[in-house]
Amino acid sequence: MFKFLGKAFALLVLSIFFISSAQARDYKEGLDYEIRATNKTVEPEIREFFSFFCSHCFAMEKPFSQMAEFFKGKAKFIVNPVGLIGGDVGVESQKAYAVAINLEIEDELKEELFNRIHVKQDVPEDHDYFAELFESLGVPSEKYEQIYKSFVTQAKVAEYDRHTKEMKIDAVPEIVVNGKYLVKTDNLESIEDYESIVSYLLTLP
Template sequence: MKKLMFLVAALFMAPALVAQTTYEEGEHYEVISEQRSAKPEVKEFFSYYCPACNAIDPVVQTVMKSLPEGTTFKKYHVDFMGAASPEIQKTLTTAMVLAKTQGKGDEVNKAFFNHIHKDRKAFANDAEIRDVVVAAGVDAAAYDKHLNNFMVKTQVNLIQKEQATFTKSRVLNSVPTFIVNGRFKINVAKLDRNNQEQDFKNLINFLLQQP
């Protein structure tokens, strides 16, 4: 009898626990291109100065680590926020790229968000950015050695090029912006606030399967 009552209760609770799995163009996402990327991918355009980016980042980190096999996640830090100079924002982008090459991408990502939003501190110069990166676990000598190497600079240039392309096409006008397969832009505001992580994951998987 107790088992039966538990099963009945679970059936009533289930709808509240399951995030939406059907999505509509114009409400949950926009079609921004007729062409899709050659390989499955998710792009995030964000800024460490963006409160909304800071708020959703834990969800992003979890969801992106559970993407279907073969799907690439690409993180693009923008430099158009008014809270800091483009030069400081570019250095943050460079430091983010460098940290990833040193296996400390997640640690530095969290440290930058915490520095600005939790500790309420600004970055006055490149040296302060270096201090946070080193404190997050990147070797100081490695940071100095690789900050301006070819691979890091090439990746930073690619990020800036992608930002310029999507800004010019008016796809990128705020952050965070998520683009799936180069064809779909997610409407972040429509994610289920009561089950944001699962809804985000479901929507991405839905869009990855679209032609």
């Protein structure tokens, strides 16, 4: 019996060692992450830069939602649409997302717009497309236009653009931690790998 307990204890210690070793991976600047700012945010945050027109962003929608849930209560997860893709319609998509936040239907908008573009191949071409989309979500076009033209929406889009410029974002999707550290994805193979390096970056000064 004691021999069995001894073996069991040894296996337990060994498993803890391997788990700790995996968690204590030595991440390196330039290889696993880049520094994009001098100072970090006051509160812990994870910012996802994305475009509705980006197929990789569509593919990462569910994994990033999983990551947002993983860090709930530990860091604020912020979604930052960019106007890098789609020209004027790309900017329209930013404004649409800002309107959706105002109405607290951003999750519904993301699901519907991603599905239209990447599943149904129904790509937006103008402003009216988004007004119709919001009507399909139960928002009258008059209400959409009112919020669309508001100062709050314009300020929100300006904020998206400011963060995009400050973080030197030229491709999507990207994850930036604490407004300072950009995650490099070359060595990431799963969302768990993503969560691991983000956890590490949240501890850096």
